[in-house]
């Protein structure tokens with residue numbers, strides 16, 4: 108449909124104009140429309156038949172009405188930008204054409220009226236555009252916040268609550284038992300010197316016991332990479348026993364401590380061995396401590412921890428820092444202490460012995476007192492080093508130590 112339009116709207120294809128066509132005609136009447144032709148802004152006022160100053164205002168009012176209709180049809184930032192280019196574009200925007208074709212060539216009588224009307228039109232268009240831009244922006248924000256709005260009627264997301272690792276739970280259990288009989292808890296460094304890990308415990312260099320306790324050696328470096336420590340001067344502790352020495356260096360008897368912590372060895376992983384595992388060291392030094400105090404303490408602990416049903420035994424052993432020394436075993440959970448698996452073959456877990464070793468212990472060797480300046484004639488004591496992982500396995504029926512370190516949630520969930 109070709110219509111007599113003030114500024115070539117048919118050419119630009121503004122459907123919004125078609126919608127507002129009727130009201131536009133009604134508002135500005137036949138007199139004004141009779142002046143208009145297609146692409147009016149491309150024609151001069153003289154060509155449009157505008158001769159009197161009073162014909163100018165209705166002409167611009169019609170232009171504003173069309174601009175507003177077009178502006179209202181812009182519903183997005185993209186539509187707004189297209190509108191801006193159509194009306195304000197420097198090369199062929201409607202305002203440029205109006206300036207070039209209506210204002211500049213206007214005769215002396217019309218020029219002031221056209222100039223004033225054009226300025227007013229610009230200001231009105233600017234105000235309308237600002238309002239529309241704000242409306243589009245807040246509409247976009249509303250759409251975004253509507254998207255992000257939390258729907259409280261939806262069922263919630265259930266986040267699983269974690270639990271303490273079984274090793275930590277067992278540690279707490281063991282600590283509670285020993286604290287209840289007067290022990291206190293101390294902790295020590297995992298990176299040790301060979302002196303505390305071996306020599307002060309009466310294990311000189313080349314002592315055969317060192318073969319069982321081969322470990323990982325570490326070196327300290329500056330940020331630049333320069334090595335600060337001599338080769339072999341720092342290692343990952345192989346047991347918690349260095350804390351016996353560190354504690355006795357600091358404290359005078361009576362001493363009653365337990366020391367939980369991680370230890371490291373160059374052991375091949377299997378069902379009961381790991382290269383990193385947990386120990387709890389125990390140390391009691393006082394006047395007149397005897398082997399009976401030691402067995403009484405251990406029996407009390409075992410009853411509290413396992414209950415009275417478990418079968419246990421002390422077995423003679425050797426540690427360079429205790430004399431006499433023992434190993435403490437519990438009956439094998441895998442074969443029920445028989446030494447034979449269900450298949451009739453030798454139980455692979457206890458290697459047919461029917462027992463699983465839980466810890467080593469003994470009376471503090473007077474040799475060690477020499478390292479910490481205790482008078483061996485006046486004081487005596489006992490010490491033990493428990494494998495916490497094996498204690499947990501025995502109590503909770505876990506047949507593979509590796510399960511503790513694999514972080515399989517199906518395993519961890521069984522110990523909430």
Ligand code: FA5
Pocket residue numbers: 345346347348372374379380381382383384385386388426429432464465466467468469490491492493494495496497508
């Ligand atoms: C010691 O480590 C001594 N320091 C214990 C001790 C302390 C003796 C105080 C006397 C006085 P042993 O090497 O046997 O001893 O280790 C103690 C316990 O750690 C073992 O009984 C066992 O339960 C556990 N254990 C040893 N090696 C491993 C391993 N590779 N993986 C898991 N547990 C282990």
